[in-house]
Amino acid sequence: MAQRHRGHRRSVTIAVAGTVLAVMPMATPAQGSTAATITPASYERAVPASLIGSGTFSLPDPTSKAITYNTGLVPVDAAILASMGPSGADYSRTVATLTVAGLLPNRGYAVHAHTKPCGITGEDAGPHYQNHVDPAATPQKPSTDPFYANPRNEIWLDVRTDAAGQGTSRTTVPFAFTDRTPGSIVIHEAMSTATARGQAGQAGARIACLTLSRE
Numbered sequence: 680m681a682q683r684h685r686g687h688r689r690s691v692t693i694a695v696a697g698t699v700l701a702v703m704p705m706a707t708p709a710q711g712s713t714a715a716t717i718t719p720a721s722y723e724r725a726v727p728a729s730l731i732g733s734g735t736f737s738l739p740d741p742t743s744k745a746i747t748y749n750t751g752l753v754p755v756d757a758a759i760l761a762s763m764g765p766s767g768a769d770y771s772r773t774v775a776t777l778t779v780a781g782l783l784p785n786r787g788y789a790v791h792a793h794t795k796p797c798g799i800t801g802e803d804a805g806p807h808y809q810n811h812v813d814p815a816a817t818p819q820k821p822s823t824d825p826f827y828a829n830p831r832n833e834i835w836l837d838v839r840t841d842a843a844g845q846g847t848s849r850t851t852v853p854f855a856f857t858d859r860t861p862g863s864i865v866i867h868e869a870m871s872t873a874t875a876r877g878q879a880g881q882a883g884a885r886i887a888c889l890t891l892s893r894e
């Protein structure tokens with residue numbers, strides 16, 4: 680619980696309290712009928728964004744939401760469904776779920792939320808989404824510090840398929856989305872995500888990607 684009130688979240692709360700009048704008109708479309716009752720105190724408890732994505736994988740194409748970069752491991756027409764949304768009485772947590780079908784049977788796939796939407800190459804999805812962003816990470820050298828690259832500060836959805844190539848996974852993380860949300864779900868070549876110092880979060884080549892949208 681103490682983590683919620685440190686660092687990033689606190690700075691957002693303060694900024695909102697000072698600028699609530701400027702924020703309110705922009706918030707109105709998303710808040711619907713509750714807009715009239717928004718105050719600085721209640722705004723912080725507004726429901727965080729929910730994200731969803733689904734599709735069947737296609738070869739890289741700028742208009743596709745679900746892209747495979749390795750058809751040997753993620754065949755064209757394999758299917759994926761992912762969702763992320765607030766959980767807990769005060770929306771302080773986020774639940775993420777993943778369902779896949781048509782992948783290789785009886786195989787683990789390492790899967791994470793990444794910061795940006797999918798693109799023509801796997802690298803377009805950016806680094807892993809982190810709640811507290813590793814200050815030492817750079818585009819050339821992504822976070823491998825297990826203090827930041829772990830399944831409580833990132834969203835890991837490593838999945839194992841059954842004999843029919845279907846699988847589901849689910850995780851609950853102890854943070855809510857504030858001003859940032861993930862842009863995609865990336866499937867990696869490795870069968871699970873590394874956790875050791877210097878390797879944490881790594882999972883090999885990016886073999887497929889699903890773009891997430893606000894629900």
Ligand SMILES: [Cu+2]
Pocket residue numbers: 790791792793807865867882
């Ligand atoms: Cu990843």
